[in-house]
Amino acid sequence: MMWGVGGFWMRVDDKAKTGFLWELPGAMERLEVVRGDLMEDGSFDMAVEGVHTVFHAACPVFINPEGDPQVTMLDPALKGSMNVLKACxxxxxxxxxxxxxxxxxxxxxYNRQATDPPLNESVWSNPEYCREYKLWYPLAKTLAEREAFAFAASxxxxxVAVHPSFVVGPFIxxxxxxSIKILLSLLKGSEYPNSRLGFVHIDDVVTxxxxxxxVPEANGRxxxxxxxxxxxxxxxILRLKCPKLTVASRCSDRKGDNFHHKMDSTKLKNLGLAQLKSVDQMFDDVLKCFHEKGLIGDYQ
Structure with a gap:
């Protein structure tokens, strides 16, 4: 997504996936939809002309990727980021x-402990740990971001990079x-992940x-x-909020993603996001959205 003098540009070419965008307020006047392919060299060169800020949010997300993860996740993440940045x-x-x-x-x-201080922006995931436990999405995000900052500096x-945790809330x-697909599966009795991680409201991610x-002074991560x-x-939480639904009750046996840790959002709060929304609110909002879209029935 790009921001220019006239408004937003969305660089995509799948009308089936983007038709809903035209229903957003002001879309007919300020939204332009243009083709862009992350894996195609030079695909964004013309797209970014006249744009002063580019939001690079695209990355393949597969919970259990089929085939070679180098092909399905790592290459698209790294090459896609570089194509966008080279165009910029x-x-x-x-x-x-x-x-x-x-x-x-x-x-x-390795060796994360509950007593460790909260993780801040100076910390990077260990690629070898990700490879050992087949954590392909974290590996892709880590390598792509490191390469992006190296290129940008050169x-x-x-x-500027924003690091959301697991995003929850209403969707358009x-x-x-x-991530929202995972939550919906939990309301249909699916196995839940053996994962411990941060959660964040979509509104806070947008902000x-x-x-x-x-903010001119924004920098880094x-x-x-x-x-x-x-x-x-x-x-x-879902059982309490959804007594009429069959909520997942069986935990997966996957290893490497359930360690204790804390995340430090102080730098973002100092930038201007003083108060992050609560876990309670983010789940109230996503459940309401599920119901309004007919994805779940009466749940209370």
Whole structure:
């Protein structure tokens, strides 16, 4: 997504996936939809002309990727980021790139302990740990972000990265995507992940990206995360909020993703996001959205 003088540009070419965007307020006047392919060299060169801020949020998300993860996740993440950044470096109009990274690029390493201080923006996930436990999404985000900052520094490109944790809240797409699909599966009795991680409201993620764009002093990396919980805590919350639904009761046996840790969002709060929304509110909001879209029945 790009921000220019006239409004938003969305660089996509699948009308079936983007038709709902035209229903948003002001879309007919200020939204332009243009084709862009992350894996195609030079695909964004013309797209970023006249744009002063680029939001690079695209990354393949597969919970259990089929085939070679190098092909399905790592190559698209790395090559896609570089294609966008190279286009931005060529465009005289682009003043800043805001990259959506992830807390997954920060929290994975050996010997994490509950007594450790909260993880901050100076911490990076250990690629070897990710490979050992087949954590391909965290590996992709970590490698892509490191390469992005190295490239940006080499060409003098102003790059700011936002690191959301697990995003929860209402969504505008016709069907849920990525993390929201996992939550919906929990309400249908699916196995829940053996994972402990931060959770964050979508509204706070949006605000974080806008602050990264608008505040001249914004720089480097920004963690955007509320409470850190295990998914067993999440299913307990869902059982209380959804007594009429069959909530997941069986935990997966996957290893490497259930260690205790804390996330420090102080840098983002100092940038202007003083108060992150509660876990209770984010789940109230996503459940209401599920119900309004007909994805779940009466749940209370």
């Amino acid at each position: 470096a060529k465009a005289a109009s682009v003043k800043r790139v805001v990259m959506t990274s992830s807390s997954s690029a920060i929290r994975y390493d 060409v003098g490109l102003d790059l 797409t016709p069907v849920p995507q990525s 974080a990206h806008l602050l990264a764009m608008e 920004y963690i955007c995360s509320s409470d850190v919980l295990h998914f067993s805590d999440i299913v307990d």
